[in-house]
Amino acid sequence: MGHGANAGWGRNGRLEDIKGKLNPSVLFLTQTSLNFLYKKDACSFIEVNTITQYILLYQIQGYRKSADMDIGGMRASELSGSISNLYGVLVARYKQYPEIKRQGMTALPCVVLFVSEQGHYSVKNAAAVLGIGTDNVIEVKCDERGKMIPDELEKNILQAKTKGQTPSCVTSTAGATVFGACDPFHDIADICETHSLWMHVDAAWGGGLLLSRNHSHKLSGIERANSVTWNPHKLMGVPLQCSAILIRDKGLLEACNQMRAGCLFQPDKLYDVDFDTGDKTIQCGRHVDIFKLWLMWKAKGTHGFEAQINRYMELAKYFYKVLKKKDNFKLVFDAEPEFTNVCFWYFPPRLKHMPKGFERDQEFQKIAPKIKAQMVKEGTAMIRYRPCGDKVNFFRMVFSNPATRRADVDYLIDEIERLGKDL
Numbered sequence: 039m040g041h042g043a044n045a046g047w048g049r050n051g052r053l054e055d056i057k058g059k060l061n062p063s064v065l066f067l068t069q070t071s072l073n074f075l076y077k078k079d080a081c082s083f084i085e086v087n088t089i090t091q092y093i094l095l096y097q098i099q100g101y102r103k104s105a106d107m108d109i110g111g112m113r114a115s116e117l118s119g120s121i122s123n124l125y126g127v128l129v130a131r132y133k134q135y136p137e138i139k140r141q142g143m144t145a146l147p148c149v150v151l152f153v154s155e156q157g158h159y160s161v162k163n164a165a166a167v168l169g170i171g172t173d174n175v176i177e178v179k180c181d182e183r184g185k186m187i188p189d190e191l192e193k194n195i196l197q198a199k200t201k202g203q204t205p206s207c208v209t210s211t212a213g214a215t216v217f218g219a220c221d222p223f224h225d226i227a228d229i230c231e232t233h234s235l236w237m238h239v240d241a242a243w244g245g246g247l248l249l250s251r252n253h254s255h256k257l258s259g260i261e262r263a264n265s266v267t268w269n270p271h272k273l274m275g276v277p278l279q280c281s282a283i284l285i286r287d288k289g290l291l292e293a294c295n296q297m298r299a300g301c302l303f304q305p306d307k308l309y310d311v312d313f314d315t316g317d318k319t320i321q322c323g324r325h326v327d328i329f330k331l332w333l334m335w336k337a338k339g340t341h342g343f344e345a346q347i348n349r350y351m352e353l354a355k356y357f358y359k360v361l362k363k364k365d366n367f368k369l370v371f372d373a374e375p376e377f378t379n380v381c382f383w384y385f386p387p388r389l390k391h392m393p394k395g396f397e398r399d400q401e402f403q404k405i406a407p408k409i410k411a412q413m414v415k416e417g418t419a420m421i422r423y424r425p426c427g428d429k430v431n432f433f434r435m436v437f438s439n440p441a442t443r444r445a446d447v448d449y450l451i452d453e454i455e456r457l458g459k460d461l
Contacts, residue, residue: 119242120160122267122283123209127151127164128320129265129285130207130236132294139294143169149206150174150198154186154221156214158240174203183371184219186210192229207236212257213244213273216426216434217370218377220244223259239263242281244377246273249340250347256376270331273350273378274343275440280327295320350437354378357435357447366390366455370432378437383430384409384454386461399430405461406431412457419453 131138137145149170153161155177162172176198179190195205208230210221223239230237239260245268247253248260260266266284270276285291338346354375361367361382370381384405392398406423413419422434435450 118279119158119240119267119269119272119281120163122242122269122281123158123160123238123240124164124167125283125285125291125320126209126236126238126240126265126267127161127168127170127207129290129294130238131168131170133236133264133287133290134206136293147204148174148202150176150203151207151209152176152178152191152194152205152235153209154178154180154184154211154214156180156184156186156216156219157209157211158215158242161209161240180219183373183376184214184217186221186226188222188225188229191226195229195233195235205233205235207238209238209240210263211244212239212241212260213247213377213379215243216379216424217381218244218375218379218436220247220256220376223257223262225259227259227262236265237263238265238267240267242267242269243272245269246343246347247377249274249343250351251344252348253351273347273438274331274334275346275438276331276334280331291319346440349440350378350442351375353437353442353444353447354380354435356444357437360447360451364451367451370429380435381432382435383432384458386458388461403430405458406433408461409454409457413453419450421450 135145151165153175162175165175166172176194178186178194180186198205208226210223210226212220227237247257264286269281271278271280357380358375361369366385368383386405389401410423423431424434425431
């Protein structure tokens with residue numbers, strides 16, 4: 039029930055029915071390469087128009103008071119969220135130092151990146167891959183709910199400048215992995231504009247909230263970002279893998295990555311070569327993963343996605359309310375969940391009245407792993423746990439399966455109690 043990969047579609051999943059009825063003449067679209075038009079035919083048209091102009095960009099653009107977003111400047115690419123975040127850092131660096139493409143790291147000063155301490159590890163991974171180095175990724179402190187603190191970001195930027203380092207990119211998060219927090223994007227955008235920094239938003243998990251009129255306000259300010267990662271294969275439930283990297287500046291992704299390989303990307307083709315998306319990426323051949331999103335959108339519609347996401351949020355709220363009434367469970371945050379993440383501890387009877395302190399923490403640290411291990415052995419449920427900061431191991435329930443119902447939530451609670459009562 040974690041968000042890294044959407045759980046199976048189950049008894050009420052619609053997509054599985056659609057996929058099962060596809061004949062080979064349609065399935066070839068998921069196997070052909072998406073790099074230039076001769077090989078992908080209509081697939082590139084689907085990619086550019088479906089993702090960039092409607093499903094994703096329309097939702098982000100909806101926040102803007104004036105229509106100054108260049109829709110043509112955002113491009114989509116089917117990757118993992120980690121690679122999409124790497125693209126965000128890669129393009130940010132190229133924008134600041136375009137000579138690095140030819141000269142390599144010799145053209146670069148000591149660049150530093152900033153990311154929420156609750157941000158995804160892929161930002162550090164990107165720094166390692168791109169030669170920036172993980173020591174040059176500065177983690178910005180968060181508040182008790184896991185949101186980046188703008189004043190801390192400002193302080194970190196000024197400290198970096200004082201040390202002779204060159205701030206480059208700030209990665210904020212929409213839907214943090216553990217707590218589901220959404221950073222204060224307007225405040226972060228103001229700071230980035232003041233210091234002329236690239237603002238990237240990792241909305242791999244939380245981007246789907248833009249499809250819900252009830253919850254899209256939680257991402258207000260994302261429209262000010264220079265780049266955005268969004269994974270339709272997470273909250274939207276598209277089968278793995280289907281991810282997007284959206285870049286505001288038109289032509290920047292291409293300028294950063296294009297090599298003009300004469301064997302593939304001739305400028306004098308009979309069609310508009312803007313459809314040759316392959317020279318905008320670091321890959322050559324890749325699957326037409328966008329087809330899965332297009333097909334699913336045609337089946338569910340925008341309102342179908344909205345209903346699905348609203349249902350996840352309702353389930354998270356229901357789960358929170360049930361746990362709050364039980365004296366053998368304790369919520370990590372005693373407030374309604376901002377997203378579908380609900381974090382909590384289970385208290386076995388023998389530990390309920392143990393005084394707070396190191397000894398009790400040591401005992402609590404063992405509870406979640408033991409319950410999870412027994413669940414796996416019996417094959418009854420799957421739920422993640424983890425520690426975080428000074429918090430010992432707690433369960434992290436994430437709703438992202440359209441087949442989940444309240445009865446499943448009740449079952450999970452009963453199962454935790456059954457397996458944990460004698461620990």
